[in-house]
Amino acid sequence: MSKLTSDPGYVAITNETTMLVIPPLFHIFGLVFLVSTIAANGKAVLMEAFKPDLFLQSIEKYKVTYLPLVPSLMVFLMKSSMVDGYDISSVNDVFCGGSPIGVDLEELFYKRVNNVRPRQGYGLTEAGIISMMYPKLYKPGSAGKLTPTIEMKIVNPDTKTMLGVNQPGEICVRGATVMKGYLNDEESSKKDIDSDRFLHTGDLGYITEDGYLYIVDRIKEVIKYKGFQVAPAQLEERLLRHPGVKEAAVVGKPDERAGELPTAFISKQENMTVTAQELIDLIAQHFHADKQLHGGVIFVEEIPKTVTGKIARKMLKELVKQY
Incomplete structure (x- = not known):
């Protein structure tokens, strides 16, 4: 974890980082950014819940440099007229997770917010960080490449048969950070983890020939x-x-x-x-x-x-x- 969060080629959190953390700390998204900021001797600013005015005030007051955001908050920064009343020029890195965004939204965000390219990542509380977009290997619209500890396969959601590159299907992962099962819930564990120890995520996506992951949506959505x-x-x-x-x-x-x-x-x-x-x-x-x-x-x-x-x-x- 420390390699992923401190290396400038990965999440790139340092002792100069001021992080505004909104995602809940019982989810992997919020927990990773909070713990990583503390471990790097950076500054973490916590919000109990998203409130538009407090969100913008906090960025301005604490000179926030790094924002982990869900897509709806990216849209808020791009579209809300409230933003014009605050100084958010300190923001120089944005990491987006929770649900996918495409090339169009990335480009709109870049033009609206300090010329910052939002980097997408993909992870689950059950599996940790699965993939992330590294700054030097940026591909628009992608959730990046798999982290070193993760293996992935894409399967047909109905038949569970393996699919090839560029074929959308259910994302399944295994590796050192993937959970062993749900506590005291053997039935759910067997349903979500197959005989090869791959966790079936319920997310729809595909892998390109050069190893970039693209998330389409939640299967249930x-x-x-x-x-x-x-x-x-x-x-x-x-x-x-x-x-x-x-x-x-x-x-x-x-x-x-x-x-x-x-x-x-x-x-x-x-x-x-x-x-x-x-x-x-x-x-x-x-x-x-x-x-x-x-x-x-x-x-x-x-x-x-x-x-x-x-x-x-x-x-x-x-x-x-x-x-």
Whole structure:
């Protein structure tokens, strides 16, 4: 762990780092950054929960240099007008995890926040750090390369057969940092860990020929429309390219004939106009017919979030049933 966090080719935490930690400390994301900062004699600033004004005040007050963020907080920094009222110029490194972001969001973030390239990583509390994007080997949209202790295979989620390079499937990992099983829960352990000791993560992704990992989405979050798989993260990223969109979240609306209808919840930018048809047409221009917003667009004042700033998808899945 110390190699990964202190080496400038990896996470690159030093005694000059001031880290603002928001992710919960019982998850691997928050725990690794907190412990690593302390071990490096850096400064750690803790937030109990994400509050927009306190978040920005903390960056300015403590001259925060390093931010571990989930995608929704990246979007906040890119899109919120509140940011203009604070000095966040101290930020020089951003590590993104929790769910995937694509090339478009990375580029938007770079242009908006101090020309910082957000580096993606991938990990689980059950497995530790699985992959990360190293500064010198940057590939847009990727979660980087596997860390030295990890082995990976990609399998068909239904048949469990092995897949080749560039073929999306369930990510399975094993290695020194992967858990042995769930405490006092043998049934769940057998379900998630196969006979070859690979942990089945429930995440959908693929590996390229040169060894870069790309995360598509959580398998359970993928929308099933007429047998086709629709990844919400891809649609959300495209919607956020629209200047009138402040926040976007796509969930499946239950439908007897189609299974689920991709439906977008949208929070508008202040003093800007955008119509539902504009956004429906935007998606239609960039995605196949099976990946359209067949459930339409729902405008809301704010996208509901968890205490860590992630999109509260469970709440949205219940809310969409009312429309």
